[in-house]
Amino acid sequence: MHRSFLVAFALLVSACGQEMDQPAANNEAQAEAEGPVKGVDRSHKGEAAPDAKFTNPDGEETSLAEFRGVPVAVNLWATWCAPCxxxxxxxxxxxxxxxxxxxxxxxxxxxxxxxxxxVEAFLSKLKVDDLGAYHDPKMALSGALNAQVLPTTILYDAQGREVWRYVGDLDWTSAEAAKLLAEAGAPQKG
Incomplete structure (x- = not known):
């Protein structure tokens, strides 16, 4: 295994279970010293989506480039991560x-x-049937995004530029989520 894969995996495993009750409004110096903080992170705004490859629900290789033309929310998760x-x-x-x-x-x-x-069986057991079984067993996407906590959700605009990332779990049907999603031109729902 590649060393970078092992480091990324260790960060994700250790961070997933941590409680992150600190407010998202911490200053940047404090956030850097303490690591990722739950909430909205706009420090990557404008960055292009990485070209990292992962597998679509049909088992074929894909990338975020396939989703250009419409805003897209990309959630990184794992079956072993309770908040995910x-x-x-x-x-x-x-x-x-x-x-x-x-x-x-x-x-x-x-x-x-x-x-x-x-992954398909896990989603089926949860009755999560509107999300396809996208899969990144080599963690190429989370590595390219430097995502240190699961779950992390990144919103991209229709041109494939990052708008924000949300570190930690969120109720994606809430008014807070609708307000955030509207930043990429998605209509407010909920």
């Missing part, structure tokens, strides 16, 4: 709502190292 599992039903509801209007793409990319079939 907690928010999956709300992401599913968001995907169901926006699949109808086509104004926002919603993808949840599993960072599990197991086979794609295990």
């Amino acid at each position: 599992v907690k928010e999956l039903p709300t992401l599913n509801a968001l995907a169901r709502t926006h699949d109808k209007d086509g104004a926002l793409g919603v993808i949840a990319v599993s960072q599990d190292s197991g086979p794609q079939g295990s």
Whole structure:
């Protein structure tokens, strides 16, 4: 295994279970010293989506470039991450709502190292049927995004530029989420 993969995996595993009750308004110096803080992070605003490859629900290689032309919310999650599992039903509801209007793409990319079939089975067991089983067993996407905490959700505009990232779990059907999603031109729902 590559050393960078092991370092990224260790960061994600250790960070997923941490409580992050600090307010998102911490100053940048404090945030850097303490690591990622739950909430909105705009420090990557304007950055282009990485070209990292991952697997789509059909088992074919894809990248975020496939989603250009419409704003897209990209969620990085794993089956072993309790906050990730907690928010999956709300992401599913968001995907169901926006699949109808086509104004926002919603993808949840599993960072599990197991086979794609295990991700499909996990989503099926949770009755999360509006999110496809996107899978990144090599964690290429989370590594390219330097995502240190799961879950992390990144909103991209229609041109593939980052608007913000949300570190930690969120109820994606809430008014707070609707307000954030509207920043990329997605209509407010909920």
